[in-house]
Amino acid sequence: METPPAIVWFRNDLRISDNPALRAASALGQPIVPVYILDEHAPGTWAAGGAARWWLHHSLAALKSSFAKSGLDLLLLRGPAALVLPRLVRETGARAVFWNRLYEPWAVQRDRQIKSALRAEGVKVASFNASLLFEPTSIRTRNGEAFRVFTPFWRACLAAPEPSEPEGAPDLSFLRGFKLPAGERLEDWRLLPTAPNWAGGLQAAWQPGEAGARARLDAFLAKALDHYESERDRPDHAGTSRLSPHLHWGEISPRQVWHAAKTHPNAKAFLRQLGWREFSYHLLFAFPSLPEEPLDARFQAFPWAEDAKALASWQRGRTGYPIVDAGMRELWQTGWMHNRARMVCASFLVKHLLLPWQYGERWFWDTLVDADLANNAAGWQWVAGCGADAAPYFRIFNPVLQGEKFDPNGDYVRKFVPELARLPARFIHRPWEAPPAVLDAAGVKLGTTYPAPIVDHRAARERALASFVGERRVGIGRMRSAVVRG
Ligand SMILES: Cc1cc2nc3c(=O)[nH]c(=O)nc-3n(C[C@H](O)[C@H](O)[C@H](O)COP(=O)(O)OP(=O)(O)OC[C@H]3O[C@@H](n4cnc5c(N)ncnc54)[C@H](O)[C@@H]3O)c2cc1C
Structure with missing residues (x-):
């Protein structure tokens, strides 16, 4: 009988290095099934827009080819994750499922349900923080509430234990050997625009995927960070990192960015911007109606x-x-x-x-x-x-x-x-x-x-x-x- 595999459910963490869910699964020493589920059915979901779908296509293609280098494949499935994931567990006989956390209100709710349903069937489930420097609930006012003002929030973050060092890519080559169930073809998801193809400018501007993210960070550290504070407000200059899509899709982790930048003499202003990203997540987690209703x-x-x-x-x-x-x-x-x-x-x-x-x-x-x-x-x-x-x-x-x-x-x-x-x-x-x-x-x-x-x-x-x-x-x-x- 085949050794049961561990499933790694990829979401907005489309990278192999510093990926805690992938690392935890690989540490079991069992074959792994990496899967991405295109779930457009979650209630209240803000379905990905046109530009995001374009990025997702290319990022998944990049991740697939990274896995291929280790002799593994990224399984692509489509449908409500609450149905698709348990079905995959049954089909593969997996006894463990790992993922990195999302913080969108609908995802939090959905993932909680999936976690308890799988656990009820005796499946080990573990989730990790891979996309934030500080978990939203770990930073609190003295009264134990969420912050509403950035400066004290960021002060509290800087006083908290420093985000841990990023981890490299795990060795995946010995984890192959499991025959994946049939998946879907990326091309069939129609994430790319059909005629007219409006994505030429996107194609020229970006390289989605982990390698593109790393190249973007390296280029920023080599040059623009030197003048970040004085140049960051100039749209006519390439004075900022342009890491935002890579961070959003999890092709690079904020920990990787933090630790790569922190010793630079000009790091403070740049890390503070990462702080605004943390603050947005802090707010969304505390006030789930943030996308629809004014906080005031x-x-x-x-x-x-x-x-x-x-x-x-x-x-x-x-x-x-x-x-x-x-x-x-x-x-x-x-x-x-x-x-x-x-x-x-x-x-x-x-x-x-x-x-x-x-x-x-x-x-x-x-x-x-x-x-x-x-x-x-x-x-x-x-x-x-x-x-x-x-x-x-x-x-x-x-x-x-x-x-x-x-x-x-x-x-x-x-x-x-x-x-x-x-x-x-x-x-x-x-x-x-x-x-x-x-x-x-x-x-x-x-x-x-x-x-x-x-x-x-x-x-x-x-x-x-x-x-x-x-x-x-x-x-x-x-x-x-x-x-x-x-
Ligand atoms: C109306 C409005 C809408 C925005 N929508 C988005 C969005 O959908 N997605 C998004 O990532 N950012 C959004 N931002 C924040 C910000 O404009 C972008 O993150 C930034 O321009 C990205 O460029 P960069 O990567 O070169 O930033 P850098 O200056 O190099 O900053 C590094 C990283 O810090 C984070 N960051 C920087 N500024 C902010 C900020 N003000 N708020 C939150 N995080 C920040 C980003 O992740 C960014 O990649 C929005 C800002 C405004 C005013």
């Missing part, structure tokens, strides 16, 4: 507008504000957007257009390769001013000044809004102020080759503040006096 309940009744035309202009990068349009087009073309541009674009949707932050959150979810329930929801709530430790609602970014400050030569705009490329830097963030001769010389016809602003900044700002202050259930006295002072 006073915003439940905020008088949002409905304007499908304005939403479409924002989505397509045709608002007439060059920095906003550059950000939205970077997102569409590459599946990623610089953090400063995310803040400016998000602020524009929520404050200039007065559209609900959830609309923007949904669009980002569909178009980002790093779409992440915790980070996306926390980012949107922060910008909208309704989240934990949020930017106050009355702080309204001026898109012209933001552009001039963070893209001073207009190179970011030139790259993603080519119809403005020939405008001089002086007018590139305010083309409507350029004299006709300058527009002519640059080949720009406002309203024809490039849109005129869809809202006037000053009027939009007034409207946002009036909605905020005027909404009695929202605009409370403390905030109102801050507006007056501001």
Whole structure:
């Protein structure tokens, strides 16, 4: 009789090194069955968007070929994990199942049920933390509650035991030998776009998979980290790590990033950004409605507008504000957007257009390769001013000044809004102020080759503040006096 195998259920941990579930399974010395289950049936799931599906396809292909090097295969199955996993246990006779934890509310619930069902059948089940530096429940206020403010949260993290050293890849070669049941073909999952293929820009920008993640980290450590603190806000420069999709999909662990970066003289500012990621997960775990509802309940009744035309202009990068349009087009073309541009674009949707932050959150979810329930929801709530430790609602970014400050030569705009490329830097963030001769010389016809602003900044700002202050259930006295002072 064949030795029963151990199953390793892969989810957002698409790597072989520093993978505690894989390591624990391999330590048993039994054959292993690595499996990925495409579960699009979980209740309340935010089904992966188009850009995420593209990434998943390539990341799974990369993981499959890594396993192939050890003579193993990654089994691909599809369906509700609560049915598919127990069926696989029965088919293979496995007596042990290992996975790394997820923190999305629906996944937490589903995994708990699967764990108790398998245990009831006498199967050993163990789960691990592979995607966070600190487990959400391990960092608590003095009263034992979740933090709502970042700085004390991060202070508490830094005072906690340091995240353990990452572990290398286990030797898998002696674990082969188990005949896998029939699985599905990755190509049949149709994760890639069919005609039209909009993924050319994604393909050019990214190398999904563990090797791509490592290369991205090494390149960042070799160069950009030196100037991270001064450059991280510049969308026109490659000043940040661009590790977010790799971290989201678990192609690299935050422990690996932490330990590789921590001795660098400029590590502090960078590690703090990893801290924001931790904070988002901390919030999502404590407040499972974070993706749908404002944490600050006073915003439940905020008088949002409905304007499908304005939403479409924002989505397509045709608002007439060059920095906003550059950000939205970077997102569409590459599946990623610089953090400063995310803040400016998000602020524009929520404050200039007065559209609900959830609309923007949904669009980002569909178009980002790093779409992440915790980070996306926390980012949107922060910008909208309704989240934990949020930017106050009355702080309204001026898109012209933001552009001039963070893209001073207009190179970011030139790259993603080519119809403005020939405008001089002086007018590139305010083309409507350029004299006709300058527009002519640059080949720009406002309203024809490039849109005129869809809202006037000053009027939009007034409207946002009036909605905020005027909404009695929202605009409370403390905030109102801050507006007056501001
Ligand atoms: C409206 C909005 C939506 C966002 N949606 C997402 C999302 O869906 N997925 C996502 O990963 N990030 C999101 N962010 C956070 C941030 O913009 C990205 O993580 C960052 O731009 C990724 O670039 P990087 O890897 O070069 O970051 P670096 O500056 O190199 O930072 C290193 C890592 O720290 C984490 N990080 C950095 N900034 C933040 C932050 N503000 N919040 C949480 N984690 C952070 C990321 O994992 C990042 O890879 C959002 C921010 C905003 C304002």
